[in-house]
Amino acid sequence: MDVVVLIVVAGLFAVVTGVNDGGALLATGLKLPSVRPATGILVLVVLAAVVPLITHRVAVTFSTRLASFHEPGGKIAMTVAVISSLAVVTALSLKGLPTSLTLAIVGGLAGAGLGWGLAVSPGSVLLVLAFGVAAPFAGGLLGWVLIRVLVAVTSARGLRRWHQAGFLLQSVAYAANDGQKMLAVFMIVFGFSDARLPYTSLVAVLFGLGTMYGLPKAGRTLGRELIASRPPHGVAAELAAGTAVIACAAVGMPVSMTQAIAGGLIGAGVAQGSGRVRWYATGKIVAAWLLTLPASALLSAGLAALVKGIASVELS
Template sequence: MDQSPATDGGDGMEHMPLDAVVLAVVAGLFAVVCGVNDGGALLATGLKLPTVRPLTGILVLVAMVALVPLGTHQVALTFVTRLASFEEPGGKVAMTVAVVAAVTVVATLGAKGRPTSLTLAVVGGVTGAGLGYGLPASPGWTVLVLAFGLAAPFAGGLLGWVAIRLLVATTTARGLWRWHWAGFLLQTFAYAANDAQKMLAVFMIAIGFTGAPVAYTSLVAVLFALGTLYGLPKAGRTLSREIIASRPAHGVAAELAAGTAVIGCAAVGMPVSMTQAIAGGLIGAGVAQGGGRVRWYTTGKIVSAWLMTLPASGLLGWGLALLVKGELT
């Protein structure tokens, strides 16, 4: 791929091939959906503390999504080149199918009261669509990404268990706000370095660039912010109230735990779900102070949705790719 947006001898979308135009539009809509699904979850853990106001939190999150990929975008490259080769002919069509499959699965499970990971759905959709369209795929990378994805909530849970004990032992209620700011900044940085880059990856394939031009990272951030504003109330309620009967310290512990776990995965280019890591952190913090705080029925519903997400999106992506390829050839 070229470093600059690919056009057919001119500037603007009117000179792009139809498959690229369609994928660019899908990429924009996908960024909004990511904001609805992910943005509220990132702010939810701190809603019981007045330290980071929702508007301030959204502005910080948007700035991170726009700026962090300028320094590192290894996770975006994993989506673009390591799970399947979308530089091949038909790659843009296959990625469009992958995004549609992922969003369909997440929306279907969400409508049934089973919120799930959009990142996990994208991994499944990308793998399935790539195989269905006949693109070169890497089973080894797929298995490795899946292993990291499954491990992330457990790592978040363990770190949350440790973090809540340290906070209780060393921090007063008045001093908790400093840890909340530290945890929030760590968490938003981690999201921008990992989970958020699935949005950039779709634009990379649609437009045809390998770096992270600030114009596109900024566009992703603005579209993401629009979705976050819409999705904050519902997503915030799900994580901050339904998983555990949480107190402010639980949210701070989950932020610190999730941020640490996800940054570790980003360092090796492994896409993982921040919402899964946050949920794991909340559960770990709740268990550390007595398992009765955890609402295990709701937790079970969420975990079962996680387990269904990747195979469902993979199968749907594979089937849709076969169908579309048959229609186009």
Template sequence: MSLDAVVLIVLACLFAVVSGINDGGALLATGLKLPTIRPVTGIVTLVVLVAAVPLVTHQVALTFVTRLASFDEPGGQIAMTIAVVASLAVVAVLSAKGRPTSLTLAIVGGLTGAGLGWGLAVSPGSVALVLAFGLAAPFAGGLVAWVLIRVLVATTTARALRRWHWAGFLLQTLAYAANDAQKMLAVFMIAVGFSGAPVAYTVLVAVLFGVGTLYGLPKAGRTLSREIIVSRPAHGVTAELAAGTAVMACAVAGMPVSMTQAIAGGLIGAGVAQGGGRVRWYAAGKIVAAWLLTLPVSGLLGWGLALLVKGFASVRLS
């Protein structure tokens, strides 16, 4: 195994842990005000589905690997390494500044920028399509939540809301495993050189993701369930159902989208439906601003690093 592959495998493991920190806590945070699903139960469910669903479908992982740029070309492993480094760096800096963002947006930007900088064949049409779906997902989640919370409040008792919580959590987790989670598998695909979903690697991804989730749950819980909206149990359940529906629809199309963005959209939609005063617009604005920065910054960083590394390699070879 080449040094490039070893380095990328190590980064792929780190990427899976960071995905758990960034995404896993958000998946559990919306239901924290309902005791129906304990954190341990939720994390175990997440790990099992993240490991199992790619065995059935991994179309979103293939989109990351084949539709944005041709990472199977010579230098593809190096370009992927640069993309992961760029995305992790951008997410780390924004998170340190109190601006949580989407790791999915970061890796899409990093892959596109690194591909261009390394001279790989990048598909502008596919990149534009992925961005269009990514932009639509939080709006779709918000719209579904805006309708759904009215129905839940009018027809659901407190006991029934707990059952809806289980349904929403399972739908949301299933959608995440079929969509957003597959960015982790995509990095291993390039690092190791497989195109399917070997059980050993889906399990490895899921376990590392679970470790990150356990670490990141408290912070994600504060951000989503407290900062964006004055949240009540119905808001969290509505956001789960709405985000799960939007992200699953994108998974059917093979388009990667951010679950955290869809959840945030669902919370805002539920809050607006009961009066915009429930939404903390300043906090929501900070998060949206971080999203808007993430993709172009990670793309530019990936492009610049790819040019730098390629130039350095050319000088050494000459």
């Protein structure tokens, strides 16, 4: 496959990741003026470029532990996985079911590996899935605890400081974990296994462009549709999600930041009365999560097998 196509697919994936994830990272704090959107995007871009230089364990998990993409045909299988994951996320979003691109790419990589006949590690896939399921529950539990602490001990001025700390923690956690799926795609495309500043910088800039485009929509979904949100809920969700996701990064397990944030918001809402949570919207999001990974895996497996079959016929 032409290297230009591979680079375009990898770049598109980074932009769409910004649309899907970047806005969600900023949306929880939009009701507080302590982190302006422009400043927040700049912080996200810088950390997305720098943090993988310190630790890129999650990128390695994406690129090597799910399937052996270094084998012949691995780059084509990766391309099929990315296209399939983007197609599933787009289709669900058009149906009003916002979902996790992380779940989609995990399913896509595993499915494409199977469809192409690469060595796939069922144990690694199941372990990643287990951590992915646990992350929103951990975020919810932490959000439930933290909202009570914030309300009890924090003034309005203090809340702004907690927001700044929470946003920074959340951004570092994203750069150390969920955001590394973008770097992993470039690792597979160019065949390297370490983090390199030119690539992390390129990924970060593309991510930032997507974030600018996706912020308004993400703000509506998380800030208004999920719960009747007030500033303390957003701060509690930031702190909760950041803590849960950075803990998973420490063991190299990729999890979805958007799922952890949603869990933190729901936990914070329930702590102050379950009536704050819009359960219908919550149900839609959970349904989308449940559909995403298997749909992406099945689509990518079918497409990978089809592409491999066509390539085999042409070579014969």
